[in-house]
Amino acid sequence: MRVTWSGTELTFRLDPEDEITGRAADDHPVKLATNSCSIGGVPDDAHPDLFAVAAWTIVAPWTRRRITFDRAVSAEVAAALHDGWGIEAGPVGAEPRRAGDRLALSYSGGADSVAAAAIHPSAPFVHFRRVPHPRVPNRWPHYRSDVLAKLAERTGRELTTVTSDLEFTLAEPRPGYPEHHAVAAGALLLADRMNLGGLGFGYELGSRWLGGDRYLLRFTPDNPMWAPHGAWGRLFAAAGVHIVLPVGGVSEAVTMRLALNSELKDQVRWCLRGTDGPCRTCGKCLYKELIQAAVERRPLDTPLTADRPVARKWLRPPPFGGQEMVEYGLARIPGVERSLFAKALDHFEATEESTSWLDHCYPPAIEEIPEPWRAEAAAFLTSQVGLMTEAEVRRVETWGA
Numbered sequence: 001m002r003v004t005w006s007g008t009e010l011t012f013r014l015d016p017e018d019e020i021t022g023r024a025a026d027d028h029p030v031k032l033a034t035n036s037c038s039i040g041g042v043p044d045d046a047h048p049d050l051f052a053v054a055a056w057t058i059v060a061p062w063t064r065r066r067i068t069f070d071r072a073v074s075a076e077v078a079a080a081l082h083d084g085w086g087i088e089a090g091p092v093g094a095e096p097r098r099a100g101d102r103l104a105l106s107y108s109g110g111a112d113s114v115a116a117a118a119i120h121p122s123a124p125f126v127h128f129r130r131v132p133h134p135r136v137p138n139r140w141p142h143y144r145s146d147v148l149a150k151l152a153e154r155t156g157r158e159l160t161t162v163t164s165d166l167e168f169t170l171a172e173p174r175p176g177y178p179e180h181h182a183v184a185a186g187a188l189l190l191a192d193r194m195n196l197g198g199l200g201f202g203y204e205l206g207s208r209w210l211g212g213d214r215y216l217l218r219f220t221p222d223n224p225m226w227a228p229h230g231a232w233g234r235l236f237a238a239a240g241v242h243i244v245l246p247v248g249g250v251s252e253a254v255t256m257r258l259a260l261n262s263e264l265k266d267q268v269r270w271c272l273r274g275t276d277g278p279c280r281t282c283g284k285c286l287y288k289e290l291i292q293a294a295v296e297r298r299p300l301d302t303p304l305t306a307d308r309p310v311a312r313k314w315l316r317p318p319p320f321g322g323q324e325m326v327e328y329g330l331a332r333i334p335g336v337e338r339s340l341f342a343k344a345l346d347h348f349e350a351t352e353e354s355t356s357w358l359d360h361c362y363p364p365a366i367e368e369i370p371e372p373w374r375a376e377a378a379a380f381l382t383s384q385v386g387l388m389t390e391a392e393v394r395r396v397e398t399w400g401a
C-alpha cells in the first residue's frame, strides 16, 4: 500500500499483494469502493505520525504486507504497525510525537458519547460528519449527518466538526468506517493544534469487554481494537494520542441513564434517520427503546410489531451481540410479556438480580484509563454508578463461557 496526502486529501494505491476485499480488526469483510477521500476542518501540517495513523485507520483492511508513506514516520509508529499487524512501514526517520496534555472526546451525540461527556465535563468535542464523495453516488440520503452536526453545536461545548467522505471508500457492506478507528482520522490530524494526549470514545462494556463490537461473544480483555495493549491502542499511543474509554466499564443501561440525566439530554440522538427526532422504526431505535424503557421502568413504546425484520433480529435464540441488554430489558420492562419481545422470554430466564451487574462499573476499565484522566473518571463512576462486586466482576469475566 502506498499512501499520499495532498493537503488533507488522501490517495492510496494498492500493491500487488493487497486485495480489494479485506478484513477490519473486528474481522468483518469490507470491500473497497474508491482509493481517495478527504478530511475537512483539520490543519495540513500535523506531525507525520498523525498523518500515518490517520491513513492507517482507512487503509488497514486492504493492506497485506507493507505500507509506504509519503513522509518519514517515527520508529515507534513503524514498530507498532509491525508488532500489531506484521506490516513493514516506512520510510522511518521522524522524531516521535510527544503526547499532549488534553483529552478530547470523539462525539457522536449518542447516549454512550453523551455519558462520556458527562464524565469529562471540560473535554472538547470532535464530531465526525459524513459528507458526499465527489466520485461515489450517495445511495444513503436518509443518513442525516446534518441533523447530528447541528445537535452537537447546541451542546455548548468547545466543538470541532470534521467533515469527511472517507466512509465512501467502502463499497460493501455499505458506506462506513473501514476500521472503527477511522472516526478518529480528523481528530488525529487536529491533535497538534488541540494539544491532545488522549482521545475518548463512547465504547461501552459490551464493546470493550464482552466481545469486541459484536462480532464475537466472549470476555475480551485483549480486545485488539480497544485494549490499551492491543494493536490499535499501542499504535495510537505511539503517536501520542492515547485511546481513552470513559464508559468502557459500564453497560448501555448505565450510559442511557447517565445521558438522560445529563445536561446534554436534549441533544442525545442515536438514530441517523429522523430529522425532528428519532425515527422510532429502525433497528437501532428499537434496541435503544428497549434499554430506555428498562431504565425508566415503563412499558415499551414502539410502533413496531414482532413480525418486522428489525424486530426479528432480537427475538432469535442467543448468542447474539447486545444480548446482555435484551436480558436486562426483559427483566425490567413492565408488561414485556405482552410486547413484541414476548417471544424472547422463551430464550432467557433473566431476573433483576441476574442482570444487576449491568448497573455497575467494571473496575479494571477504570484502571486502564490513562493516568492524566483516570481520577476524574474514577470519581464520577464511583459516586454516580458504583463499582461491581466480586460476583458481578465474575459475570463479566465468564461471559460467553
Ligand SMILES: [Zn+2]
Binding pocket: 271, 272, 273, 274, 278, 279, 280, 281, 282, 283, 284, 285
Ligand atoms: Zn431510528
